Amino acid sequence: MxxxxxxxxxxxxxxxxxxxxxxxxxxxxxxxxxxxxxxxxxxxxxxxxxxxxxxxxxxxxxxxxxxxxxxxxxxxxxxxxxxxxxxxxxxxxxxxxxxxxxxxxxxxxxxxxxxxxxxxxxxxxxxxxxxxxxxxxxxxxxxxxxxxxxxxxxxxxxxxxxxxxxxxxxxxxxxxxxxxxxxxxxxxxxxxxxxxxxxxxxxxINDYETVIGEMRKGARDILDMKLDFExxxxxxxxxxxxxxxxxxxxxxxxxxxGEDAIYAINAKLESVKAELDAWREVSVNTAFDEVLVAK
Ligand SMILES: NC(=O)c1ccc[n+]([C@@H]2O[C@H](COP(=O)([O-])OP(=O)(O)OC[C@H]3O[C@@H](n4cnc5c(N)ncnc54)[C@H](OP(=O)(O)O)[C@@H]3O)[C@@H](O)[C@H]2O)c1
Known part of the structure; x- marks a missing residue:
């Protein structure tokens, strides 16, 4: 470079x-x-x-x-x-x-x-x-x-x-x-x-406890100095x-x-690409029929 x-x-x-x-x-x-x-x-x-x-x-x-x-x-x-x-x-x-x-x-x-x-x-x-x-x-x-x-x-x-x-x-x-x-x-x-x-x-809100309760508790524990986070x-x-x-x-x-960021971003790129491919036909077919015929 x-x-x-x-x-x-x-x-x-x-x-x-x-x-x-x-x-x-x-x-x-x-x-x-x-x-x-x-x-x-x-x-x-x-x-x-x-x-x-x-x-x-x-x-x-x-x-x-x-x-x-x-x-x-x-x-x-x-x-x-x-x-x-x-x-x-x-x-x-x-x-x-x-x-x-x-x-x-x-x-x-x-x-x-x-x-x-x-x-x-x-x-x-x-x-x-x-x-x-x-x-x-x-x-x-x-x-x-x-x-x-x-x-x-x-x-x-x-x-x-x-x-x-x-x-x-x-x-x-x-x-x-x-x-x-x-x-x-x-x-x-x-x-x-x-x-x-x-x-x-x-x-x-209690309904969200199963999804984010652990993250919230972890953050509180770090703030209360009960948990080291390096x-x-x-x-x-x-x-x-x-x-x-x-x-x-x-x-x-x-x-x-950071490698953690690379991993997360890569996983998202792959999942977006997989979804794009899986739904490609539905996406493309939303054009007017004459546009699709002309292709
Ligand atoms: N550390 C990470 O893991 C991480 C990851 C991703 C992104 N980031 C991003 O990196 C940036 C810096 O965060 P950091 O990790 O260095 O956290 P940090 O050590 O807590 O520093 C945050 C800095 O932002 C300042 N700040 C907050 N509100 C402000 C305001 N209204 N006007 C001016 N300054 C303000 C703070 O100033 P005071 O001293 O006045 O509070 C402090 O200097 C943030 O944008 C954060 O979103 C951090």
């Missing part, structure tokens, strides 16, 4: 840099000599990292992705300081656990506000600058759950599927303008996601893989991280 030489002057802008994948990526990019705008709801949580690099290479800004005015202000400050944004990483996010019926309307909207509308607003604020530059790379951190849905995480899946849907269209819209899009689909990575960023729906994925290696994709002359539209 062709890897282009890394520009020392690339400017990264990362949401949710306080913890987990966002922090690991910010730290790794900084260690490699590039410049990062680290953003977090509470900038105090990133000041230690920013302080260990020269001020002309690391900037800490406040950014809650559900607040459009903070998005506009953070992008404005990043451009004012560095003049450009080369790599935008839409990483901020959290999960909600519960059957589709169990998550309140407010819980659904909050999930979409962060994981979908937040990322959408950030990229729409940065895109005019990238269009003007005729260059840039946007990494939208989705999940294996942005390609495969699971019982008990359907609302999270919905928000990540939505992010993937706009990313696919966006890639085709902005490729001619020199802007690249990569959807990142991590499997299970050892971050604070399960211990800190997973909300369990308040409502519990995800296989190493955030530092995820960061290095993302940097490798950004360095590539031909970055992937989808960057799948």
């Amino acid at each position: 062709a890897i282009s030489s890394v520009s020392q002057t690339r400017i990264w802008f990362i949401t949710g840099s306080s913890k987990g994948l966002g922090r690991a990526l910010a730290e790794t990019v900084l260690e490699q000599g590039e410049t990062v705008v680290l953003t977090a709801r509470n900038p105090q949580h990133i000041e230690d990292l920013v302080a260990s690099f020269p001020p002309n290479r690391a900037l800490a800004l406040q950014l809650d992705v559900t607040k459009p005015e903070e998005i506009r202000e953070a992008v404005k400050q990043a451009i004012a300081k560095f003049g450009r944004i080369d790599v935008l990483v839409n990483n901020a996010g959290y999960g909600i656990l519960g059957a589709i019926e169990e998550v309140s309307d407010e819980g659904v909207r909050r999930q979409f506000e962060t994981n979908f509308f937040g990322a959408l607003e950030v990229l729409r604020t940065v895109l005019p600058h990238m269009r003007q530059q005729r260059s840039g790379h946007i990494l939208n951190i989705s999940s294996v759950g942005g390609f495969v849905s699971y019982p008990g995480t359907g609302i999270y899946n919905g928000a990540k599927f939505a992010l993937e849907g706009i990313s696919e269209a966006l890639a085709q819209e902005v490729t001619p303008l020199g802007i690249k899009i990569t959807i990142v689909e991590p499997g299970a990575f050892r971050t604070n996601f399960v211990t800190r960023s997973l909300v369990i729906a308040d409502i519990q 995800e296989p994925g190493n955030p530092k290696k995820a960061a290095l893989a993302m940097i490798q994709a950004v360095n590539s002359d031909q970055p992937p539209l989808r960057l799948i991280l």
Whole structure:
């Protein structure tokens, strides 16, 4: 695979840099000599990292992705300081656990506000600058759950599927303008996601216990520290893989991280293909008869 030489002057802008994948990526990019705008709801949580690099290479800004005015202000400050944004990483996010019926309307909207509308607003604020530059790379951190849905995480899946849907269209819209899009689909990575960023729906409907009861209990046990859960994925290696994709002359539209994610995505692709083949005739025969005769 062709890897282009890394520009020392690339400017990264990362949401949710306080913890987990966002922090690991910010730290790794900084260690490699590039410049990062680290953003977090509470900038105090990133000041230690920013302080260990020269001020002309690391900037800490406040950014809650559900607040459009903070998005506009953070992008404005990043451009004012560095003049450009080369790599935008839409990483901020959290999960909600519960059957589709169990998550309140407010819980659904909050999930979409962060994981979908937040990322959408950030990229729409940065895109005019990238269009003007005729260059840039946007990494939208989705999940294996942005390609495969699971019982008990359907609302999270919905928000990540939505992010993937706009990313696919966006890639085709902005490729001619020199802007690249990569959807990142991590499997299970050892971050604070399960211990800190997973909300369990308040409502519990007994009918769903057989399908998601065990998952809910597992999540509660982890939160109550009754159960150790060691995800296989190493955030530092995820960061290095993302940097490798950004360095590539031909970055992937989808960057799948972790063997667990590859397994799940492969299983879905095979099942979709099998169903497509099994129902092909029914599908094709829905055209007007004259269209079918003309074939
Ligand atoms: N870890 C995994 O196994 C895994 C797998 C697939 C996908 N992902 C995705 O990876 C991304 C990062 O998650 P993680 O695993 O690194 O979890 P994490 O360690 O809990 O970090 C989540 C980050 O998102 C930030 N965040 C949440 N809501 C925000 C908001 N409204 N505005 C700004 N920042 C916000 C958090 O900031 P605060 O400190 O302010 O809370 C934190 O920095 C998420 O999009 C997640 O869906 C993770």
